[in-house]
Amino acid sequence: MKKIDICLSPDLIHQYDLGSTVVVVIDVLRATSSITTGIAHGVRAIRPVETLGECRELKLQGHIGAAERGGKKVGGFDLGNSPFSFMNPELEDTKIAMTTTNGTITLKKSKGALQIIIGSFLNFSALLTYLERLPCNVLLHCAGWKGKINLEDTLFAGAVVFGLKQMFEYASDVPVMAANLYRHYKDNLKSALEDSSHVRRLLDLGLEKDIEFCLKFDAYKVIPVYKGEYITKMKLSDMLL
Amino acid sequence: MKKIDICLSPDLIHQYDLGSTVVVVIDVLRATSSITTGIAHGVRAIRPVETLGECRELKLQGHIGAAERGGKKVGGFDLGNSPFSFMNPELEDTKIAMTTTNGTITLKKSKGALQIIIGSFLNFSALLTYLERLPCNVLLHCAGWKGKINLEDTLFAGAVVFGLKQMFEYASDVPVMAANLYRHYKDNLKSALEDSSHVRRLLDLGLEKDIEFCLKFDAYKVIPVYKGEYITKMKLSDMLL
Numbered sequence: 001m002k003k004i005d006i007c008l009s010p011d012l013i014h015q016y017d018l019g020s021t022v023v024v025v026i027d028v029l030r031a032t033s034s035i036t037t038g039i040a041h042g043v044r045a046i047r048p049v050e051t052l053g054e055c056r057e058l059k060l061q062g063h064i065g066a067a068e069r070g071g072k073k074v075g076g077f078d079l080g081n082s083p084f085s086f087m088n089p090e091l092e093d094t095k096i097a098m099t100t101t102n103g104t105i106t107l108k109k110s111k112g113a114l115q116i117i118i119g120s121f122l123n124f125s126a127l128l129t130y131l132e133r134l135p136c137n138v139l140l141h142c143a144g145w146k147g148k149i150n151l152e153d154t155l156f157a158g159a160v161v162f163g164l165k166q167m168f169e170y171a172s173d174v175p176v177m178a179a180n181l182y183r184h185y186k187d188n189l190k191s192a193l194e195d196s197s198h199v200r201r202l203l204d205l206g207l208e209k210d211i212e213f214c215l216k217f218d219a220y221k222v223i224p225v226y227k228g229e230y231i232t233k234m235k236l237s238d239m240l241l
Numbered sequence: 242m243k244k245i246d247i248c249l250s251p252d253l254i255h256q257y258d259l260g261s262t263v264v265v266v267i268d269v270l271r272a273t274s275s276i277t278t279g280i281a282h283g284v285r286a287i288r289p290v291e292t293l294g295e296c297r298e299l300k301l302q303g304h305i306g307a308a309e310r311g312g313k314k315v316g317g318f319d320l321g322n323s324p325f326s327f328m329n330p331e332l333e334d335t336k337i338a339m340t341t342t343n344g345t346i347t348l349k350k351s352k353g354a355l356q357i358i359i360g361s362f363l364n365f366s367a368l369l370t371y372l373e374r375l376p377c378n379v380l381l382h383c384a385g386w387k388g389k390i391n392l393e394d395t396l397f398a399g400a401v402v403f404g405l406k407q408m409f410e411y412a413s414d415v416p417v418m419a420a421n422l423y424r425h426y427k428d429n430l431k432s433a434l435e436d437s438s439h440v441r442r443l444l445d446l447g448l449e450k451d452i453e454f455c456l457k458f459d460a461y462k463v464i465p466v467y468k469g470e471y472i473t474k475m476k477l478s479d480m481l482l
Contacts, residue, residue: 008249008390009253011252011253011255011256012250012252012253012388012390014252015252015388015389147253147256148256148413148414148415149249149253149413149414149415149418150413150414151414151417151418154414154418170438172389172390172391172438173389173390173391173392173395173436173437173438173439174389174390176392176436177390177392177395177422180422180425180426181418181421181422181425183425184421184422184424184425185421195414195417196414197411197413197414198414
């Protein structure tokens with residue numbers, strides 16, 4: 001039986017064997033939500049980079065530059081990390097270089113996996129349908145906040161495990177914990193938000209609308225996939241079925 | 242206001258500032274339960290060591306040798322990791338050298354803290370009373386299994402946070418998650434056990450009685466404290482009040 005596990009922080013990724021596993025990168029507030037939004041709105045490719053310097057360099061080479069640190073857009077770049085800014089029709093068919101506080105490092109640390117895909121509430125059902133059909137093991141890789149485990153990513157991972165029901169064997173105790181946590185909060189995701197330190201951080205920055213949007217189930221049907229240096233929309237030929 | 246946090250795995254301990262913090266080491270199945278039992282039954286001091294070689298060496302120097310790997314007592318030593326073996330009246334006033342799969346490394350990695358104490362269900366209320374009165378921050382350090390986060394230690398940490406109510410500010414999302422998990426299971430800790438991979442491992446080894454005992458609230462009133470190389474019973478002069 002295929003197995004599912006959850007890595008609650010990129011600081012724990014060394015514990016997992018990625019080689020035969022599809023990794024789902026999760027940073028729901030807001031990197032993976034923004035990536036999903038951009039790809040759904042026709043962005044051709046998104047290149048995650050770790051430093052502002054790399055992002056600046058790629059901007060000079062013709063990419064759109066998206067940079068966020070500590071929840072804020074960095075000056076001198078075109079975009080920050082708000083999903084709304086990734087809906088702009090002018091971004092259609094462009095390439096974006098993107099650096100964020102937590103999402104980028106989680107993507108980079110997932111390298112070596114059989115396949116790396118992007119998960120968010122915005123593409124929840126599309127993701128589940130794909131995972132259900134996969135013939136291999138799955139690891140849900142939560143970004144957290146600067147390596148620390150956070151509520152919203154754990155909760156999303158729990159929603160995925162809960163949604164997949166008994167299709168996968170649990171490879172550790174973490175899936176059962178996350179699924180129970182999701183069960184605890186699922187009828188009132190807003191109360192979860194009130195308990196999240198990052199949500200309070202974003203609210204302080206006036207980003208309430210971003211949060212509401214990022215928690216919307218199934219706004220899009222795309223699954224972004226991270227291959228080589230770029231994240232693009234998953235095509236039929238990318239599917240490991 | 243003093244803060245509380247939970248480190249769910251010794252692989253994450255680098256994220257925490259230990260210098261001004263009292264660290265509670267948690268490995269309820271079974272190292273910290275056995276240590277609590279031994280200290281409560283009059284063992285003078287327990288020295289945690291990482292390798293079987295060190296443990297053997299200390300045995301030659303007059304310590305009782307306690308060694309466990311993968312849930313089993315290691316051949317050639319006097320004790321394994323069962324709390325029942327730590328009740329033996331012959332152990333009174335002896336020194337024990339002890340090495341276990343997960344507990345030892347968690348103790349060692351807690352070095353640098355203001356104080357390191359031992360938590361288990363067996364000394365739950367004594368622990369809470371002490372934590373309530375402390376004037377400083379607290380970190381609950383869960384051993385997990387070979388670095389992986391596990392259910393029973395997370396649940397115990399959640400029980401502590403739940404029990405302390407609003408006396409501490411939460412330093413991250415983890416205390417709220419663990420407390421909710423404990424709330425989910427608290428009226429039926431047995432169902433938690435059925436969900437734990439390590440419990441299944443111990444049951445396969447015929448250790449059902451050990452598990453039942455380790456989940457007993459308040460069997461003892463001692464708080465073992467780890468100072469220098471040894472764990473001893475906390476005295477009035479050790480209390481940071």
